[in-house]
Amino acid sequence: MTNGAMTPLIYELTVHPDGTVAPGRGVLAAVVPAAAEGVPVVLLSCDPRHDPGRPINALAPAVIGWLYKKLGVAAAGIRWAVIDNHGHFSEAVPDFAKVGAGGTASAGAVALNGTASAGATALMGTAPAVEFRYFTGGVGSPAFFRAVGAAGEAAIELLAAVIERPSQEAVALSAQSFLDAVAAHGRLPTPGMIFRRVEAAAQTGDLRAIASAIQTDPATSASLINSANAARFAAAGITASVPQAVTRLGTSFVRRIVFVAEMMARYQKGACAAFDYRGYWLNAVATGAAMSALLPEYKISERLADDAFSTGLMSGIGWLVVAETFPDLMTRYLERCRDADPVTKARAQREIFPSEIYRVSDRYLQRFAFPDVVRATIAGKSDIDRAWYDALARALRAAQGLAPFDCLAIPTTVPVPDPCREAWQRWQGFLAAPR
Secondary structure (H helix, E strand, O other), X not given: OOOOOOOOEEEEEEEOOOOOEEEOOOEEEEEEOOOOOXXXXXXXXXXXXXXXOOOHHHHHHHHHHHHHHHHHHHHOXXXXXXXXXXXXXXXXXXEHHHOOHHHOOOOOEEXXXXXXXXXXXXXXXXXXXXXXXXXXXXXXXXXXHHHHEHHHHHHHHHHHHHHOOOOOOOOOHHHHHHHHHHHOOOOOOOOOHHHHHHHHHHHHOOXXXXXXXXXXXXXXXXXXXXXXXXXXXXXXXXXXXHHHHHXXXXXXXXXXXXXXXXXXXXXXXXXXXXXXXXHHHHHHHHHHHHHHHOOOOOOOOHHHHHHHHHHHHHOOHHHHHHHHHOHHHHHHHHHHHOOOOHHHHHHHHHHHOOOOHHHXXXXXXXXXXXXXXXXXXXXXXXXXXXXHHHHHHHHHHHHHHHOOOOOOOOXXXXXXXXXXXXXXXXXXXXXXXOO
16 A cells, blocks of 8 residues: 555554564554545554453554554554553554664653653564654543544444454353353343234234234234334325234234334333443344345345344344343443443453353344344354345444444444435334333
8 A cells, every 4th residue: 555545444463572563463453544624544452352461552653663664655644543441542643753773672652741651662673652642622532533533433433343243263161151141040031921922823823813912902002003004004094903903014023013012111121220221122123124124235135124123123132131130240331331432342341241242142042933044143153144244234333323322332423324214214103102
């Protein structure tokens, strides 16, 4: 990359003890060109998935030197920044005039007060001297965004996209023990009697029995009728009849509505006082809506829309499961990362929860008869059906723009495709119904 052009890139790097840098694990570097108004940005962070054993301030000089050489003339005008393990943002100001000639040691990292930072030993090779300065306005992401503009948001998005990838490594023993404890817990969230009756009737295709089960609950009936009177059914006229609504919507869609309605009604509050139960459900429905809306883009048959919605809806059920079964862990996480950036949230998740949340979701869903592709996609198995895996990743990001859920290590600034926004809008009547 030496012709002056720069495209958004993410580098995963290792800094060896002698200061040499190579592709590997330990440090993430997001490289973003200038937006319409702003400057090019490089944002560095220790990888939450692979602790390099040294703070980012100690590693940044070597990485900056490596990237400076890699980018060539495209490096001109870059603003360098780092996120430390506490979620604090700092500007990194390199002095390339102090690069060690002939491969000698540089002056190393310099702390915020201008003195050598603790533990930041001199790094060999082309590492420049670096001074770290807080951005005007504070150490949080808003100060960083104000200083660098849209390129900063794009850099956070790049980092978040990497750290969200589900790991394909074997489950560690401690994580397996945690998953076993979750699965055996007496407070696992479950839908109520109405859903069970609807499920039983759906197995035999008995629409009358489905309607009878729903009519016993006014809130679920109202949700169903409201959905049946949506704009797309306008030609059929307005109905106030649950049996007519069941016929109009179809068994699969009715089961979906009843499941969401019952779970939302049962879990408006729960074991974890700090957990945003309604925010969780809004985000879950938005993810399902976005997933089903993205099927044409990923060349997935629209006849699989119900499975796609279920994939999105249930993909984050592990959050609800942990909130109900281990509320103290969830409270610790929420206290630590309220209003934090995605990288800090990802780091907190790995330090606080014994297992990744997507593994909790997968373990919980073993209780239900979901199609293989649904379970595999939620479990992060990209080799089963890559299109489903990619569609869910996109849906999760779109949903965070439609109905943000603070637990997720996903930026809320990601553009939302129009089909996802339209699909989400169709659920507003259902979500507004009293419960």
